[in-house]
Amino acid sequence: MAGQLIQVATSTVSSPIGTVTLTGINSDDVYMLTMNNVIQTTGTVYVIRVQVGGADQTGSHYNKVGKRLSAGGAFGNVGDTNITWYYPDNNTQTNPYGAIHYIFNANNSGEYTFFTTEAVNSNNSQGYQGGGVYKQASQVDGISILAYGTAPGDGVFSSGTFTLYKVV
Numbered sequence: 001m002a003g004q005l006i007q008v009a010t011s012t013v014s015s016p017i018g019t020v021t022l023t024g025i026n027s028d029d030v031y032m033l034t035m036n037n038v039i040q041t042t043g044t045v046y047v048i049r050v051q052v053g054g055a056d057q058t059g060s061h062y063n064k065v066g067k068r069l070s071a072g073g074a075f076g077n078v079g080d081t082n083i084t085w086y087y088p089d090n091n092t093q094t095n096p097y098g099a100i101h102y103i104f105n106a107n108n109s110g111e112y113t114f115f116t117t118e119a120v121n122s123n124n125s126q127g128y129q130g131g132g133v134y135k136q137a138s139q140v141d142g143i144s145i146l147a148y149g150t151a152p153g154d155g156v157f158s159s160g161t162f163t164l165y166k167v168v
Helices: none
Strands: 007-011 021-023 029-042 046-053 060-069 076-083 095-102 113-121 126-134 140-148 155-168
Touching: 007 021, 007 029, 021 155, 029 046, 029 140, 140 155
Parallel strands: none
Antiparallel strands: 007 155, 021 140, 029 095, 029 155, 046 140, 060 076, 060 126, 095 113, 113 126
16 A cells, blocks of 8 residues: 555535435445544444445355454454454444455456455554455445444434545
């Protein structure tokens, strides 16, 4: 990664919403998604789905692995295969949190899309570091971030800024 960021899309949540969608992935560059001061009033985690042709990809084609970090001393390995979304394992309910996700190969129709994630939850001193993959060679053009209650998008984001950058 060279180091220059070009803002592609941003969304600031100012009223309750279950899903934030950012589009504009249109090259083979690395992309970076930042999430700042996000608060969920319902739901305990957020999930990410890629978009192809403007539609969320909901098939069981996502894998993830990572490490849950806690100031309370409880560290844990987490992982899932063949799930219908990518998610960092980070409890977020009513606590402001932030994350940086790097997205690789997204717009390359001959490659899988990979993610790396670093996330932190400020109120409960919990963090997450890990990565994942969308296991379909496809031309991803956007991403959706969904507040998860009992299903993707049925939770509620009450605030936060979500920004997608191209790294050139």
